[in-house]
Each structure stands twice: as C-alpha cells, then as structure tokens.
Amino acid sequence: MIVIGSDHTGIELKKRIIEHLKKKSVDVKDVTNFDDQTGDDYPDIGYIISKNVLKERCLGIAICGTGIGISIACNKVNGIRAAVCTNKYMAKMTRQDNNANVLCLGSRLENIDVEDIVDTFISTDFTGGRHQRRVDKIQKIEASQKGGVEYGNSL
Numbered sequence: 095m096i097v098i099g100s101d102h103t104g105i106e107l108k109k110r111i112i113e114h115l116k117k118k119s120v121d122v123k124d125v126t127n128f129d130d131q132t133g134d135d136y137p138d139i140g141y142i143i144s145k146n147v148l149k150e151r152c153l154g155i156a157i158c159g160t161g162i163g164i165s166i167a168c169n170k171v172n173g174i175r176a177a178v179c180t181n182k183y184m185a186k187m188t189r190q191d192n193n194a195n196v197l198c199l200g201s202r203l204e205n206i207d208v209e210d211i212v213d214t215f216i217s218t219d220f221t222g223g224r225h226q227r228r229v230d231k232i233q234k235i236e237a238s239q240k241g242g243v244e245y246g247n248s249l
C-alpha cells in the first residue's frame with residue numbers, strides 16, 4: 095500500500111499519481127480524499143500522511159507546492175524520513191541509503207518526471223549494512239528529542 099495526500103496546490107498531481115499507481119495495480123490510500131480543498135495547510139496534511147504511513151507500515155507520497163514545506167512537517171513526526179526528490183537518482187538513493195518512507199513532491203515544479211520518480215521510489219529497497227548504522231543514528235537523535243504534546247490532539 096501507498097499512502098498519498100496533498101495540500102490544495104497538489105490536488106491534480108495527486109490524482110495523476112493515483113491513476114498511475116492504480117494502472118500498475120498498486121493499492122493506494124488517499125488520506126486527503128476531498129475535492130473542495132481550498133485552504134489545507136501543508137503541516138496538517140504532512141502530519142496526517144505521516145501518521146498513516148506509520149500505521150500502515152508502508153511508504154507515502156506527500157505533495158505541496160515545492161515539496162519542501164510538507165517534507166519539513168513530515169520529518170517532525172518520529173519514525174518518518176521524508177525526502178524531496180526532483181529526479182530519479184534522488185528517489186533511488188533516498189530509498190537505498192536513507193530508508194526514506196515518504197516521498198515529497200512539488201506540484202508547482204516544472205519539467206519533473208513524476209511517474210518515473212514515484213516508480214523508482216516505490217520499487218527501490220533499503221540497502222541496510224553501513225546505512226542501517228546511519229539511520230539508527232537518526233533514530234537516536236529523534237529519541238533524544240521526545241516530549242511535548244502530540245500534535246494530533248490539537249487538530
């Protein structure tokens with residue numbers, strides 16, 4: 095399963111990706127499945143996507159105008175490694191080396207081969223080995239930062 099969501103800027107791109115994945119018989123969970131989005135803030139969307147990725151133990155796709163804002167939001171959730179990718183190489187390496195679990199895309203970027211990026215991201219496995227040690231270090235940083243009020247309680 096792939097969890098997907100977008101803020102108001104990414105509705106059309108999200109639909110395009112869902113169609114693409116469905117053609118490939120990939121199970122998709124759209125967590126922002128409403129058509130009248132007018133003011134959905136990317137931090138809220140990033141949070142919803144992230145919680146669903148953790149719940150379903152799967153990969154996610156998060157879309158905002160640049161991909162940057164939503165990646166910052168997703169990366170605040172413990173256990174999420176979100177990466178903005180603008181080409182296939184980035185998508186491949188962030189799965190192989192970083193074990194990224196959320197792909198962030200920019201709906202307002204031009205000349206991006208979105209389908210190729212998505213296909214590469216979802217079909218590339220984490221290499222493990224020395225990269226596991228580095229990802230473990232990221233998790234240690236996360237663990238050292240825990241505390242505070244869960245954001246979802248204020249939504």
Ligand code: RB5
Nearest residue numbers: 103158159160162163164
């Ligand atoms: C919304 O205008 C825009 O700021 C948002 O989609 C995203 O690009 C933020 O990083």
